Amino acid sequence: MTSREERAIDATLNTTTDAPHATTDSSQAQPGLTRAESHRDTMAQLEGHENNGQSDAAQHSNAPRTSSDAADVEKQEHSEELEPVVSSDGKINGRSKGKIAIIMLALCLAVFLAALDVTIITTALPTISEEFNSAAGYTWIGSAFLLANSASIPSWGKVSDIFGRKPMLLVANVIFLIGSLVAALANSIGMLIAARAVQGVGGGGLIILVNIVIGDLFPMRIRGAFYGVIGGVWAIASSLGPILGGAFSQYVSWRWCFYINLPLDGIAFFILLFFLDIKTPRTPIVQGLKAIDWLGSLLVVGGTLMLLFGLQYGGVSAPWDSARVLCLIIIGAFTLFLFGMWEWKGAKYPIMPMALFASRSRAGTLGVVFLHGFVFISSSYYLPLYFQAVRGQSPIMSGVLILPTAVALAITSVATGAFIAKTGLFLPPIYFGFFFMTLGFGLFINFDAHSSWAKLVVFQLIAGLGIGPIFQSPIIALQAHINPRDIGTATATLGFVRQLATSVSVVIGEVVYQNQMEKKSAQISAALGPEAAGQITGGGAGASTQFIQRLPENQREVVRVAFADSLQPMWIMYTCFAALGFAVMLLIKKKQLSREHEETKTGLEAEKENAAARKAEANEKRASKATKRRSKAAPTSRPLSEATTAAAGDSDKEHSAAEAPDVPRSRTADNTAENTSS
Structure with a gap:
């Protein structure tokens, strides 16, 4: 031995x-x-x-x-x-601190640009719509980016599995750069909307692939620290967007909202090209293209676009019960159902393996991501509306006034990453986040037309403390409960769920708000007259903010109170969704984060191996279920030898009992009690 x-x-x-x-x-x-x-x-x-x-x-x-x-x-x-992958000289997986810092700089730049372009356009939209004389452009310049971003996210993960992370990250950079250049040079509203869609495709790839690359670069235990940095950068970029967009539009040109991307994206591209040293498979282009799940990609893109188009049109371009809106929503939802069935039963290399939803912990994590995305986006969308419509602030100032949320979000995101790296615990930040998010959004219900500025700042800080920790913790939770081979598709699925939640949330929030405004139409008509009241109560949430500022003071006060009162039921709804997170997060199991690191194998051969492994696992599960069904069908059956032995034992007991002398009944009962207690 x-x-x-x-x-x-x-x-x-x-x-x-x-x-x-x-x-x-x-x-x-x-x-x-x-x-x-x-x-x-x-x-x-x-x-x-x-x-x-x-x-x-x-x-x-x-x-x-x-x-x-x-x-x-x-x-x-x-x-x-195993020994930690951080060596005594500070290297991580053989990479020096300097090299890691350079790589992280490029990854942060990529995320910064993708996040910036979501919000930078918001304060520039009035100027752009006026220059091109297009009212429709006010909606579609922003929507084109978000729709393309949402629809493209699921495919990026699987494409990077086939061709490698680095090539696809560089491709996403190039697509985003081309979209930015065309948008900056656009000479028509159609050209600008198309360019924004191209930007959205590239931006979706940047955000998802950065998260996947971090998963490939660093071991699970310290990965959270780097995700925390990415979350902080995202928060800063999102908060700076409206301020920069308003400043460019007012003092230079709205085209600089897109020109600013070119040098920064170029720097990120060359840093990644020369310094990002992760394994890249030599996948032949033709064979790689054949391996892509084209039907699945078509179904998820088509279903997502139809569903989001229907939600965009509803109540704005057409009534909710109109044929156009209903057909888009119903057919879009059915197409997504077909996508799920295809990924489950038909796809050879699925872009979204349905097994991700089969585990309690993974399903709970994705549920947490959905609820978090559903709630947090409301602060980015409806707090500026409150500051502009109720408090009479300019678009630029409304961007400044939501900085408390962004600052708290950025700090807690970075702190959460450090906490996970130090302790290896990812569940406490989720508990912490939902507690403060529920508390913060519950306090938003108190916002009225005359709330003090101190209250507005403190309540935002509390909400931001809750929003930040749930950005990165679920990524760690999901990756901890999957096979490393699925990190690409799992991370892309998480991004898709979050993006879908934000898109649905904005629409539902506006429906709740708009219904409340319609209930107050009689009150507003009495103060302003039917025609002016129609301009305020009709259309989208932010369509009438500039009109309100031109009203006389007494009429403006009536409208401001109506706006504030109409927003309160919406905040109640978001608070309830935040509280629901407490129940959903209980589905997630604890798991110790590994200190060892295994870089995910990519390429066509790896895809074939993974497909074979998934098939074997599915067969094993089916066999296990069949065995359980057979055992339930015959619960009393025992092996023949066991039954024979038991019968012989019973016979011996009966024979011994027959030969034993009679025992008083009370003594027998006492012995039985003693035997039972022993």
């Missing part, structure tokens, strides 16, 4: 001696064990017990441990046995 085997046996005996109160501790694992030996040792130690961190009831449960549970524990213990 080798010394390694002796150590394994000693560890098992020591753990067994402490049962039933012993729990698994990674510090007891033997550093010399192989993975197979560690797995056998773990199975022996953990039979009938639960992992650390579970409830006492679960710890004393007699339910048998599944092989997947034991494999998770074995993987965690094996990870603790």
